[in-house]
Amino acid sequence: MFRLALVIDEKPHTRMFKVNNYSQSGFTLVELSVVLAISAIILAFAIPGTANLMNHSGRHTALADLISTLNLARNTAINEQTTVTLCAIGNDSKCANDWSFPIVAFRDPSRTKQITDDSQIVRILHSVETGRLVVRSGIHNYFRFQSSGWSRGTLGHFIWCPDSDDNQYAAQVRINMGGRPQMARDYDGDGVVEDASGDPITCEGV
Template structure:
């Protein structure tokens, strides 16, 4: 009787195990569906990363520019924004930390930490390219104006996809302006109406 029960128990267990498995056809279907889902998910993830990096870079940049301008107006002083080199002076290399600081003597140099208004964070994704004309700095006067030191910032994603590029311009009044896509081609335009490109910058 015990042997009969053992045989029945083994058959029952084998029957359960056989029902828990996948057939080759089922496995192939699951793999095919997974591949399709991943094909749609990966570009979406890349777009999300680009959007997140762009948003973070622009938010920090605009906050820094607005604070620099408002400080110049509220304190009736001159505020300079530039990349600060190891000698605490404005550098030509914008890969150095970008700092907005009180600069009443217009020396373009930090001699005391109390001058510092804000330090921009390094961009975590993509790269920030600065175009400041013949100057290596931007200057906000006590009126808030930035006359004489006009320029712009371009943010490009790591993929160099122009559709995700952004530009922030500083107008004569010292206000930051975010470039927009006026012709609807998916790429923002510069002040001349030309599309922003990340190629070669």
């Protein structure tokens, strides 16, 4: 803040102007403590909110890609009147028992569970960016869609778990006999979706 002060000199017909400067003082220790306390409170609320947002975003992206791939595999089988297989493809281009390999939906009219030509590929399921996708395909290492769209004999499900293993964000997609993907729901209102047996989905140990 600046203020002009008029000073009259003793000499006749002479005037001098003096500038008085006022500088703002810094934060006191009390003020600084208050600012730090408020910042800590804001940070305490912001961190869980960010984690929740990441869980929701990761879940949405993973499930959207999975369901889209399953629907495309089924529709391709119906529209082209062929058999479509979905499995993890190993280095030998055959269905592998390890679902950490790339998951691929491909035309498999001879039911060999093997890709011999790139034209067979319907879609490659992208790896999840956050969390992990767990596959349960029963006694088989694949899912198969018949020309009717049915997946008879290859029932199973997919579970998505967040990196935090918080069951409230876990999701399950089941494939029914008709070959349609179904999202597991929370019927008892405890915040965790249930599997086909009515038990809550758990990420621990999967």
